[in-house]
Amino acid sequence: PLDAVVFYDTGMEFQAIYDNRDKAAVLLQNQGITFVELHPSKPFLWDMLERPVNTRDGSTKTGRSWCGGLCRWGTAEKREALNRYYKTFGGATLVEYVGIAADERQRIHRDRGKSVKLYPLVEWNMTEAKCLQYCYDNGWHWQENGVDLYDLLDRVSCWCCRNKNKRELYNIWHQMPDYWQQLKALQSKIAQPFKDYGSIFELEKEFAAGWQPGYRTIKQDHRQMEMACKDCPKRTITCHITCSDYAAYKAEREAFLQYKRQENIKTDIDVRRSIRKQENGRSIERRRRGY
Secondary structure, X not given: OOOEEEEEOOOOOOHHHHHHHHHHHHXXXXXXXXXXXXXXXXXXXXXXXXXXXXXXXXXXXXXXXXXXXXXXXXXXXXXHHHHHHHHOOOOOOOEEEOOOOHHHHHXXXXXXXXXXXXXXXXXXXXXXXXXXXXXXXXXXXXEEOXXXXXXXXXXXXXXXXXXXXXXXXXXXXXXXXXXHHHHHHHHOOOOOOOEOOEOHHHHHHHHHOOOOOOOOOOOOOHHHHHHXXXXXXXXXXXXXXXXXXXXXXXXHHHHHHHHHXXXXXXXXXXXXXXXXXXXXXXXXXXXXXXX
C-alpha cells in the first residue's frame, strides 16, 4: 500500500505544478495517504546567486549560477532532502515508487542505501506519451495563460532550468512573458550565459528579429506525429509519402528507437550485474558467519 507521497519544492516551479500539487494533496488526504513536502536546506536563489563557491583554480565566486546541464546542483539538493527525510524512519527499509517511464529506462540507476526502488511505469510499459495521455483523459492538465505547458515544453521542469532547448525558450518568450521577465532578471545577476549559444538577452534579440522554431521532432509516440500533421497547411491524404518533415521524423525516430534498444540492453546488463554482485555478497557473508 502507498503510505506517503513526497513532493520536493524548489520554489522555482511553474504555477501549474503548484496547482496540481494542491489538487493532489486533497485527493491524498481523502484517501488517508500522507502528503509530504520537502524543501532544500537553503533557498534556491541563495544557492544560485549568493552561496560562496570554491572554484578549481582555488578562487572563490558568489553563487552556483544556472542549474542544469553538467552542473545540476539542484538535483543534488533534492537527493539530500530525500535522504534527510528517510533518516527520520530510523534505518527502516523503505520502498520507493519512482515515476520513470518505460522509454526512460536509461535513467534507472543502481539502488543505493537501504531503500528499495520500484518502477511501476516501466513494469506496466507506460511510455511518457502514454502517461501524459492518461493524465489528460483523467482531467489532469498543466494550464497557464490559456495553454497547456506540455504543448510548449518537452519537459515541465523548473522554469529557470538550463536544460531547456531553444524551441522551449522561444515558447516561453512568446507565450509566457512573466516567466521570461524573471529569466531576464536572473540573467542580469549571472555572468554566465543561460545557453552556450547566448544569454537570455541575446536570445530575446534573436526571437524579436524573427527567429521561429522549425519542425518539432516527435520521438515518443506516432500519434503525436499525426497531431503535428493535422495542423499542417500542406496536408493531403498521401502527403506523408513525399513530406520531407515526415521522412525526417521517420528516420530520426528509427535512430532514436535503436538508441533506446541499446540503452535498455545496457541497463538490463547493469541490473543483472548488480543483482549478481548482491547475491555474491550475501553468499560471502553467509560463509563468513558459518551458515
